[in-house]
Amino acid sequence: MELTWGLMIVIYLFTAGLSAGAMITSNLAFLYGGQEFERVSRWGAYLSPFPISLGLGLLVLDLGSPFNFYQLFLTLELSSPMSYGSWIILFFTLLSFGYLYLWLPQAYQKVGQTLQLERWKKRLAMLMPFLSIAVASYTGLLLNAAVRPIWDAPLLPILFLISALSTGVAAVIMISNLSPWKRARHKELHVLTKADAGLIILECLIILIMIVMGRSSSASESMAFSSLLVGNYVWVFWLLIVGLGLIIPLFMELMELKGKIPVKWVWPVTISSSFLVLFGGFFVRYVITYAGQTNSWF
Amino acid sequence: MTVRMGFVIITSRCIDCDACMVACRSENDVPLGHTRNWVKSSGVQGQFPRVSEMFQPGNCMHCDNPPCVSVCPTGASQKRSDGIVIVEDKKCIGCKYCLTACPYDARFSNSETGKADKCTLCLHRLEQGLEPACVQTCLGKSRQAGDLNDPSSVVSRLIAQYPTRILLKEVGTGPNIYYIDEAVPDIPDGK
Ligand code: SF4
Numbered sequence A: 001m002e003l004t005w006g007l008m009i010v011i012y013l014f015t016a017g018l019s020a021g022a023m024i025t026s027n028l029a030f031l032y033g034g035q036e037f038e039r040v041s042r043w044g045a046y047l048s049p050f051p052i053s054l055g056l057g058l059l060v061l062d063l064g065s066p067f068n069f070y071q072l073f074l075t076l077e078l079s080s081p082m083s084y085g086s087w088i089i090l091f092f093t094l095l096s097f098g099y100l101y102l103w104l105p106q107a108y109q110k111v112g113q114t115l116q117l118e119r120w121k122k123r124l125a126m127l128m129p130f131l132s133i134a135v136a137s138y139t140g141l142l143l144n145a146a147v148r149p150i151w152d153a154p155l156l157p158i159l160f161l162i163s164a165l166s167t168g169v170a171a172v173i174m175i176s177n178l179s180p181w182k183r184a185r186h187k188e189l190h191v192l193t194k195a196d197a198g199l200i201i202l203e204c205l206i207i208l209i210m211i212v213m214g215r216s217s218s219a220s221e222s223m224a225f226s227s228l229l230v231g232n233y234v235w236v237f238w239l240l241i242v243g244l245g246l247i248i249p250l251f252m253e254l255m256e257l258k259g260k261i262p263v264k265w266v267w268p269v270t271i272s273s274s275f276l277v278l279f280g281g282f283f284v285r286y287v288i289t290y291a292g293q294t295n296s297w298f
Numbered sequence B: 001m002t003v004r005m006g007f008v009i010i011t012s013r014c015i016d017c018d019a020c021m022v023a024c025r026s027e028n029d030v031p032l033g034h035t036r037n038w039v040k041s042s043g044v045q046g047q048f049p050r051v052s053e054m055f056q057p058g059n060c061m062h063c064d065n066p067p068c069v070s071v072c073p074t075g076a077s078q079k080r081s082d083g084i085v086i087v088e089d090k091k092c093i094g095c096k097y098c099l100t101a102c103p104y105d106a107r108f109s110n111s112e113t114g115k116a117d118k119c120t121l122c123l124h125r126l127e128q129g130l131e132p133a134c135v136q137t138c139l140g141k142s143r144q145a146g147d148l149n150d151p152s153s154v155v156s157r158l159i160a161q162y163p164t165r166i167l168l169k170e171v172g173t174g175p176n177i178y179y180i181d182e183a184v185p186d187i188p189d190g191k
């Protein structure tokens, strides 16, 4: 079929995952790292509400009847991932702004008492990981439900979840490194980089399993996966995703972790590896969204 | 028994005149650039001099398990109790989710309304006791529509008499267009 869902949807899938990933990074760093991880928790909280808000804006603009979008919130259709997903995303986005407020410097917190706000921060930090996992993986269920080749891969929600976490961590690494204020310390970065490297390895494994499963499935499915490996999407898949988005940043991160990078290179390497992770994460959404539509059943 | 509306399409009787497409467009004010029904060609098959070409008309299959309905986030896409799958424009937000979910590409986004658009089985004509426009106009009587659950309907009689096939059975949508490829010399009488 012709392309029904285009770049807007790709951007939306990417930004939703990015926000969810940044949120979890902030929550866990805060809950388990405390003061020592204060800077990355803070940057995660500052970042999280914005990508998803942008994605949502584009999504509404992409509707055929944008002014009708409130219809989404007059009902809950349990068979439609887009329906329950919209509710989840609504709560996530509202609460992520609340969470951001709780991380503002005291001078900007005009409402509420400091002690109470601290308590709320903890409560939200315990709740948000669940919402974030829901946001990140529902995007996979969204495509699953349309039952097209590639889109119906059972591992898709997991792939999107892991990719979301990885891009979230990378975005936090990047911002907390770029900022002159509250810049992340070495220890924080070390832990995040380790986490990201682990996530990338996991993501590679999942992609591999998905391909093996797809190739041993029906002819339509197998053909669709071929379009990634050797067909229309061969460059996007091997060069932009596997090469630039997974292997190279993984290699850079492993070198960093081993301390093999000369001190004056650490900063640029950190920034470029996290950028490449974001870049790869975007093209993962791109290739799945597009290849799922340019292939159909036969 | 409940009504289950659907089509029988006899490919051997289709001559690719596309009158059904024209009739549908004018009956339903379908904007140019998209169509609610179609005639697909198999391309030339076989080797000279024994060549053949098959034409396969189609449109929304008013599926038994329509994925377009289950994915719709607002309840705009519905399956009526008589089996007809419709879009309630008022509720449709134009998210195009249903377009991606239909394995037959039977839906499109109407550029004038911004809503999902598709075959309605000419519901407005059925209510007046008329046949769908594509069926009425079909020169070769290739297109037939009616209640698949009523044994005395034309469609049921044809299905009882000839071998039929459905498209993309393995996807599990339960499509309600039954295709007959054999020559059908006489169309049986019936409702
Ligand atoms: S053919 Fe497509 S649009 Fe029609 S009912 Fe089946 S899935 Fe829905």
Ligand code: SF4
Pocket: B071, B072, B073, B074, B075, B076, B077, B087, B091, B092, B093, B094, B095, B096, B097, B098, B099, B115, B116
């Ligand atoms: S485009 Fe309209 S009918 Fe189709 S899924 Fe979206 S809201 Fe439902």
